[in-house]
Amino acid sequence: MHPIAPIDAGDRKTQIVVVGGGAGGLELVRKLGAKYGRKKHDIILVDQNLSHIWKPLLHEVAAGSLDANLDEVGYRGHCYRWGYRFFQGSLASIDREAKTITLAPVLDKDGSELISDHVIRYDILVLAVGSVSNDFGVPGVSEHCIYLDARDQADRFRTKLLNHCLRVSRAMSADPTADERVRIAIVGGGATGVELAAELYNAAGALRHYGLEVFDESRLDVTLLEAGPRILPALPEKLSDAARQELATLGVEVKTETQVIKAERGRLFTQRGEEIRADLMVWAAGVKGADFLAELGLETNPRNQIVVTDTLQSVTDEDIFALGDCCSYIPEGGQSPIPPRAQAAHQMADTVFTNIKRKQKGKRLKPFVYTDNGSLISLSRFSTVGSLMGNLVGGAMAVEGRMARFIYTSLYRMHLLAIHGWIKGIGLMIIGRVNRIVRPKLKLH
Incomplete structure (x- = not known):
């Protein structure tokens, strides 16, 4: 298992790790990279894929009406442009005491190991891994x-x-x-x-x-x-x-x-x-949330979504934020969580960006207010x-x-x-x- 150090190990930087390069996660690292750059911060994006395609377009990709090669966003080129780092991999576990995450090995299509499992340190962790289809246990x-x-x-x-x-x-x-x-x-x-x-x-x-x-x-x-x-x-x-x-x-x-x-x-x-x-x-x-979310040691709901406070921090750990489809937030007085929509992920990314800035300055964090457009x-x-x-x-x-x-x-x-x-x-x-x-x-x- 290989740890990944900050860019300049001699000058410890604030390391902000975002897991998931969907609409919310990619927007967040773009804003963080544009705001902080690489001088005193190390912004890292983790995703199991090498490129991003806007999820609401997938039905067009499936029908052949859209060539995803023309609309996808390569993370490596995007990170160079906006001042963050990208690592390919999927989240395996979180060590909240050591404040590290472990990424599972990256395998080739034939099953051979391309990249071994490795550890990334974080000061602030954001989970934005999206959702997966819910088959409700229907056989077959x-x-x-x-x-x-x-x-x-x-x-x-x-x-x-x-x-x-x-x-x-x-x-x-x-x-x-x-x-x-x-x-x-x-x-x-x-x-x-x-x-x-x-x-x-x-x-x-x-x-x-x-x-x-x-x-x-x-x-x-x-x-x-x-x-x-x-x-x-x-x-x-x-x-x-x-x-x-x-x-x-x-x-x-x-x-x-x-x-x-x-x-x-x-x-x-x-x-x-x-x-x-x-x-x-x-x-x-x-x-629903992916099954592995229920095994990270964070509180989740029956759909494997991470339960968050009104500031979009995990109710289990204030140094861990979650946004988009993988989190569950029920507004005060509400009956159900914020729906899993692209507009919700966009709004949550904006709130998490604001709260990361405020958290580092020791200011009171802002509550998330969802606007149904x-x-x-x-x-x-x-x-x-x-x-x-x-x-x-x-x-x-x-x-x-x-x-x-x-x-x-x-x-x-x-x-x-x-x-x-x-x-x-x-x-x-x-x-x-x-x-x-x-x-x-x-x-x-």
């Missing part, structure tokens, strides 16, 4: 369903999707009378499930232009399963109904009040006794629905159509500005517009 889900928690999972889905589309195209070319289809079942009627269902039809409609001449969206059979009474429960019922109608127009079969109780290879079983056959099965029915759901190029300023107008300000699409796109632009700053962020927006014109509309490999 982890073995037979695909999650969309990370890029590699989205890439895996896209590869399988293209293979099945090619299979159908070849069969139709050999026998035009054949009724071959690609059957896809999506479990979960939240944002991920709904957005993926719509994006699939957008991608399928474009495949005919890329070598699959006899294939189009009519060859898709997409079933969306939701255990609750309606899809998109975070939105007003009017917008939920509008989204369901739009999906039905595309060809998606939406089944509400349909709970999946078992998954097997190529089929799902519901509590009603239905058997739903599918070539591809996606599980998007909720999120509403929810927006993109149905690909077909439609966008949502509600704005939820806390101010009770979620009653409904938006649809072009205005909603513009605001939805603006959210990603704000994310670019948060992690890259104004100059590079605006440059990347311009490059993104150019890529839409000169690049293929689908990633087919």
Whole structure:
């Protein structure tokens, strides 16, 4: 086991370690690096991956509508630009007495060890490791369903999707009378499930232009399963109904009040006794904290999320902060924790940044105040629905159509500005517009 020393071991620096390079974690290290640099601080980002992709875009990566290679952020290049250090690895344990974390060994795809386990000292530790899909213990889900928690999972889905589309195209070319289809079942009627269902039809409609001449969206059979009474429960019922109608127009079969109780290879079983056959099965029915979070010695809730105070410090240790999907904070007088959304991670990163500055100066820390800016759901190029300023107008300000699409796109632009700053962020927006014109509309490999 190899300890990692500060950059200048002779002049002990304040070492701030952020574990997790998602939206909140990456924004935080960018701000910390810009604020402190390397003179008296050593800012370290730890992530098991080498690059970042904004999680709300993963459904587009899965459908092939977005080339993640063009939108990902490499941590090593980003850390050089903003004055922090990056180490690849996943968190194995925390020694709160010694104030160190241990990273598990990094393995190659064939299982050989690339980087041995090692120890990193911290003065302040921030956990921002995000969330994973919650299968609620349903038998067979982890073995037979695909999650969309990370890029590699989205890439895996896209590869399988293209293979099945090619299979159908070849069969139709050999026998035009054949009724071959690609059957896809999506479990979960939240944002991920709904957005993926719509994006699939957008991608399928474009495949005919890329070598699959006899294939189009009519060859898709997409079933969306939701255990609750309606899809998109975070939105007003009017917008939920509008989204369901739009999906039905595309060809998606939406089944509400349909709970999946078992998954097997190529089929799902519901509590009603239905058997739903599918070539591809996606599980998007909720999120939880990763299992290892419950083994770190910090207080967690039943969903493995770290319980934090109103200053976003762990209730177990004031030198450990947590933000985003991996933490649980219930506001005073509230009934439920802050929802796992990108906007919450963004706001939490801002509060943790402020509190790290204040903590080092011995000042009173600021409580986190969540502002619900509403929810927006993109149905690909077909439609966008949502509600704005939820806390101010009770979620009653409904938006649809072009205005909603513009605001939805603006959210990603704000994310670019948060992690890259104004100059590079605006440059990347311009490059993104150019890529839409000169690049293929689908990633087919």
